[in-house]
Amino acid sequence: MTPQNFGRAIRRTEDDRLVTGRGSFTDDAGSTGLSLTMIRSPYANARILSIDVSEALEVEGVQAVLTYSDLPGRLVEPLPLLIPHPSLVAPRTQYILANEHVRYVGQAIVAIFATDRYVGEDAAERVIIEYEPGEAVVGIDAALGPHLVHEDVPGNVAADHSEHVGDVDTALANASHVLELELNMERSMGSSLEGRASHATWDRHSRKLRIQNATQTPTSVRFAVANILEIPDEQVEVFAIDVGGGFGTKVIHPWPEDILTAWGAIEYDCPVKFTEDRVEHFISSSHERAQRHQIKVGFDEEGRILGLDVDFIHDNGAYTPYGMIAPLITATQLPGPYKLPNYRVRFRSVYTNTVQVTPYRGAARPHAVFSMERTIDRIAAFLEIDRAEVRRRNFIQPDEFPYDLGMIFQDGRPAIYDSGNYPELLEKVLSMIEWDDFPERRSQATPGRRRGIGVACYVEGTGLGPYEGGHVRVETGGKVQVSTGLASSGQGHHTVFAQIVADELGVPFEDVEVVTGDTRRFQYAVGTFASRAAVTSGNAVAEAARLVKEKAISIAADALEANPDDLEIVDAQVQVKGTTARGIPLAQVAVLANPLRYSFSEAARAATQFAGAGDLDEPPVKPGEDPGLEATGWYSPVRATFASGAHAVEVEVDAATSEVEILRYCVVHDCGRLINPMIVEGQIHGGVAQGIAGALYEKMAYDEDGNLQNASFMDFLMPYCTEIPEVEIDHLETLSPLNPLGIKGAGEAGVIPVSAAIAAAVEDAEGFQINHMPLFPSELHEMRAIGVDEPN
Amino acid sequence: MNAEESYEIRLKVNGRTQHVTAPARRLLSDALRGELGLTGTHVGCEHGVCGCCTVLVDGAPVRSCLTFAVAVQDKDIRTVEGLAAGDGELHPVQEAFKECHGLQCGFCTPGFLMTACALIEQNNDPTEQEITEAIAGNLCRCTGYQNIRAAVRRAAEITRSDKR
Ligand code: FES
Numbered sequence: 001m002t003p004q005n006f007g008r009a010i011r012r013t014e015d016d017r018l019v020t021g022r023g024s025f026t027d028d029a030g031s032t033g034l035s036l037t038m039i040r041s042p043y044a045n046a047r048i049l050s051i052d053v054s055e056a057l058e059v060e061g062v063q064a065v066l067t068y069s070d071l072p073g074r075l076v077e078p079l080p081l082l083i084p085h086p087s088l089v090a091p092r093t094q095y096i097l098a099n100e101h102v103r104y105v106g107q108a109i110v111a112i113f114a115t116d117r118y119v120g121e122d123a124a125e126r127v128i129i130e131y132e133p134g135e136a137v138v139g140i141d142a143a144l145g146p147h148l149v150h151e152d153v154p155g156n157v158a159a160d161h162s163e164h165v166g167d168v169d170t171a172l173a174n175a176s177h178v179l180e181l182e183l184n185m186e187r188s189m190g191s192s193l194e195g196r197a198s199h200a201t202w203d204r205h206s207r208k209l210r211i212q213n214a215t216q217t218p219t220s221v222r223f224a225v226a227n228i229l230e231i232p233d234e235q236v237e238v239f240a241i242d243v244g245g246g247f248g249t250k251v252i253h254p255w256p257e258d259i260l261t262a263w264g265a266i267e268y269d270c271p272v273k274f275t276e277d278r279v280e281h282f283i284s285s286s287h288e289r290a291q292r293h294q295i296k297v298g299f300d301e302e303g304r305i306l307g308l309d310v311d312f313i314h315d316n317g318a319y320t321p322y323g324m325i326a327p328l329i330t331a332t333q334l335p336g337p338y339k340l341p342n343y344r345v346r347f348r349s350v351y352t353n354t355v356q357v358t359p360y361r362g363a364a365r366p367h368a369v370f371s372m373e374r375t376i377d378r379i380a381a382f383l384e385i386d387r388a389e390v391r392r393r394n395f396i397q398p399d400e401f402p403y404d405l406g407m408i409f410q411d412g413r414p415a416i417y418d419s420g421n422y423p424e425l426l427e428k429v430l431s432m433i434e435w436d437d438f439p440e441r442r443s444q445a446t447p448g449r450r451r452g453i454g455v456a457c458y459v460e461g462t463g464l465g466p467y468e469g470g471h472v473r474v475e476t477g478g479k480v481q482v483s484t485g486l487a488s489s490g491q492g493h494h495t496v497f498a499q500i501v502a503d504e505l506g507v508p509f510e511d512v513e514v515v516t517g518d519t520r521r522f523q524y525a526v527g528t529f530a531s532r533a534a535v536t537s538g539n540a541v542a543e544a545a546r547l548v549k550e551k552a553i554s555i556a557a558d559a560l561e562a563n564p565d566d567l568e569i570v571d572a573q574v575q576v577k578g579t580t581a582r583g584i585p586l587a588q589v590a591v592l593a594n595p596l597r598y599s600f601s602e603a604a605r606a607a608t609q610f611a612g613a614g615d616l617d618e619p620p621v622k623p624g625e626d627p628g629l630e631a632t633g634w635y636s637p638v639r640a641t642f643a644s645g646a647h648a649v650e651v652e653v654d655a656a657t658s659e660v661e662i663l664r665y666c667v668v669h670d671c672g673r674l675i676n677p678m679i680v681e682g683q684i685h686g687g688v689a690q691g692i693a694g695a696l697y698e699k700m701a702y703d704e705d706g707n708l709q710n711a712s713f714m715d716f717l718m719p720y721c722t723e724i725p726e727v728e729i730d731h732l733e734t735l736s737p738l739n740p741l742g743i744k745g746a747g748e749a750g751v752i753p754v755s756a757a758i759a760a761a762v763e764d765a766e767g768f769q770i771n772h773m774p775l776f777p778s779e780l781h782e783m784r785a786i787g788v789d790e791p792n
Numbered sequence: 793m794n795a796e797e798s799y800e801i802r803l804k805v806n807g808r809t810q811h812v813t814a815p816a817r818r819l820l821s822d823a824l825r826g827e828l829g830l831t832g833t834h835v836g837c838e839h840g841v842c843g844c845c846t847v848l849v850d851g852a853p854v855r856s857c858l859t860f861a862v863a864v865q866d867k868d869i870r871t872v873e874g875l876a877a878g879d880g881e882l883h884p885v886q887e888a889f890k891e892c893h894g895l896q897c898g899f900c901t902p903g904f905l906m907t908a909c910a911l912i913e914q915n916n917d918p919t920e921q922e923i924t925e926a927i928a929g930n931l932c933r934c935t936g937y938q939n940i941r942a943a944v945r946r947a948a949e950i951t952r953s954d955k956r
């Protein structure tokens with residue numbers, strides 16, 4: 001038998017390239033041609049009175065300096081609204097270059113095409129722009145105030161959305177206890193170490209626009225560019241070879257620079273590159289996470305939740321290119337693993353003069369979990385019941401799946417949990433962190449420090465549609481080539497898809513080569529986000545491998561004069577079950593699969609027309625068959641599959657400095673069947689680190705004029721290794737019944753419950769409520785003085 | 793405005809001397825990546841904080857985004873492309889990062905590899921504290937550092953066993 005690859009911690013095939021400096025990131029592409037430099041608004045809200053580019057044009061090496069009025073064709077239109085939603089009554093997207101008005105610091109106004117970035121920046125200094133600044137709307141309070149971000153959007157409200165199950169008013173009225181909470185969360189951002197980038201070349205001979213782009217979704221870039229430049233899709237090829245992290249930001253195409261580089265490559269007939277610098281990533285890509293939640297919860301004496309009423313405000317920044325996906329996720333993922341017979345949620349999404357808000361790893365689930373878990377902890381404190389016990393009493397039970405939340409998920413389909421075992425997750429994490437013995441450890445806290453413990457549970461909708469596809473082809477040399485359309489930015493897709501295909505097809509792992517995110521190899525795809533790649537592309541390549549196997553067996557059955565039912569593929573050989581003696585190598589089947597007139601190798605002779613193979617009364621390629629040992633498989637899930645987990649953390653807070661030290665961090669994670677535990681754990685480590693970053697270190701520090709004051713790695717406190725503890729991980733594998741491989745997504749999970757767990761632990765240590773995140777030592781210090789977390 | 797003055801700069805990279813014609817303000821990171829095509833050295837912040845652009849200059853880790861190419865003429869520059877042996881055998885740090893899953897997207901990796909290489913070539917038995925201090929100036933957004941630490945530990949171990 002071929003060894004099972006699925007489930008093993010196989011080393012990544014990506015790594016040889018990446019550790020030797022042979023990776024291929026977008027900025028690594030050719031350094032000839034033109035470089036695109038953008039001039040961005042220094043004002044959060046201003047009218048542009050005039051732009052004088054004449055001096056910039058004098059700079060040697062400058063090809064062109066463009067403003068909005070220079071843009072041709074469809075480039076003058078606002079960028080597309082990617083995901084419309086009925087609640088989004090006032091969607092707004094930005095122009096490629098600002099059209100008379102700028103609405104956030106960082107908005108692109110002028111595009112400079114020059115021989116290199118140094119020259120482009122020299123020219124940028126010589127462009128004179130006159131502004132008439134207006135009042136900046138920064139933060140949720142300001143959004144609810146009198147000033148408008150878009151003159152024609154009253155109240156700054158982009159969307160007002162409500163959903164409910166059951167009858168919340170009656171439930172609250174009849175509940176023995178009702179508590180109210182206000183919970184706040186701040187902005188952060190993906191901050192991939194590679195920023196946005198695009199490199200476009202135009203081959204005027206073959207009339208192809210070739211674009212390497214730092215993207216999670218190459219097909220989006222392709223269709224957006226083809227659409228806006230009004231050229232056939234066929235002329236646009238997009239690929240992402242290596243992508244230096246995405247975290248959601250690299251889903252939101254087209255960026256203005258995607259279009260400008262593509263257009264420039266054709267217009268100036270030379271390669272054009274844009275590479276975002278770090279400041280630009282801070283002020284002109286995307287942020288996420290600012291929300292304020294008002295919660296009312298009714299419960300009984302046992303701590304069972306009877307009704308939950310949530311009203312939250314989502315700060316969507318200046319534009320809404322990705323629709324209402326983030327707040328919709330908060331709304332539907334807020335119930336988590338708990339039964340909420342009566343749940344009502346309303347959100348208003350409001351404009352502010354700040355960078356646009358689109359999903360960042362976790363995608364508005366950290367807020368949802370923070371809201372739900374803080375609420376449960378509050379109930380426990382009120383009733384003086386153990387926090388774990390209140391969770392136990394509210395869990396959806398393992399025999400209640402499929403469990404219908406009664407709401408519509410972000411894929412437009414009913415939110416129905418497919419599988420899981422929430423009580424077991426909790427028990428596992430409690431025993432890992434030794435929850436029951438904590439009182440003893442509390443008393444052993446380092447003198448002068450306070451110790452606390454917290455736990456948080458979550459459910460994450462993953463692996464949603466609409467679909468992904470995969471292509472598998474056996475080459476006559478024996479290599480198995482696999483491609484799928486979504487891109488990779490560190491998830492190890494090349495390795496895990498090879499593991500899946502190797503097992504399905506019966507070939508050695510080493511023979512499988514995977515390409516992702518290249519529209520020349522696979523034209524139809526959705527993208528890498530929402531913890532969906534392994535589920536969707538994984539099942540698609542598995543299906544393609546099964547089809548190839550079927551085909552190989554049918555061809556080999558003819559050649560071996562055997563019954564297809566008696567054949568198997570083991571170690572890349574098609575053979576009669578249980579015997580290696582009667583068989584034919586898969587590579588040779590690939591030869592036979594392609595009837596030839598010409599032979600280019602010894603092996604290929606067997607497939608030529610005088611070789612005597614095949615029935616002479618039938619066409620060489622039989623009706624309904626295709627030449628080649630290859631197949632395309634698709635996976636289109638009826639709806640998302642729901643992963644889940646529980647985190648527990650023990651902290652000590654320093655009495656003098658108010659610094660929070662994490663003593664232990666434990667994770668129990670259920671993403672169904674694990675394809676490669678090493679990679680899943682790596683995803684969890686990285687997610688937890690981002691969660692800790694969002695809980696204790698990072699926020700976007702806007703001043704009231706809308707300047708982002710910490711737009712550099714010097715001031716934005718992205719953690720180094722000194723801030724991140726070791727994470728202890730255990731798994732639970734409840735298989736998803738929705739897909740043949742039984743898998744659920746794992747990419748985002750790590751980040752989701754961290755703020756909730758840490759808030760709970762700090763609250764436990766300090767004895768006063770923690771109602772907002774992130775939580776900085778300076779704030780904690782002040783809160784200690786007054787003994788309460790004042791809503792900010 | 794006219795083009796600025798260019799200089800002929802001698803850069804000794806990975807044991808090979810090459811000539812680059814560039815203005816005085818050309819950063820070492822840009823000269824390596826652009827003029828010399830050594831794109832293994834990455835630029836994550838271009839203001840000296842992330843460590844992605846770390847190369848070794850005379851054996852010590854240096855931020856190539858804060859260094860002018862003209863300033864390191866004739867010095868011994870080592871980049872990630874020069875880590876593996878001539879026959880392709882990986883350096884212990886490269887081997888260890890693979891083995892310990894010390895990289896995900898791989899963007900920060902060259903900087904970590906060069907930093908770890910400098911540490912381990914000086915001290916093949918570092919304490920946890922020394923490992924932390926060595927890599928505490930490099931950012932990684934993907935891994936959460938746990939496996940990077942493990943990789944540095946492992947690289948030291950491989951180096952020690954190679955010596956025996
Ligand atoms: S690119 Fe040099 S330190 Fe970030």
Ligand code: FES
Binds near residue numbers: 245896932933934935
């Ligand atoms: S592996 Fe992606 S930034 Fe470190």
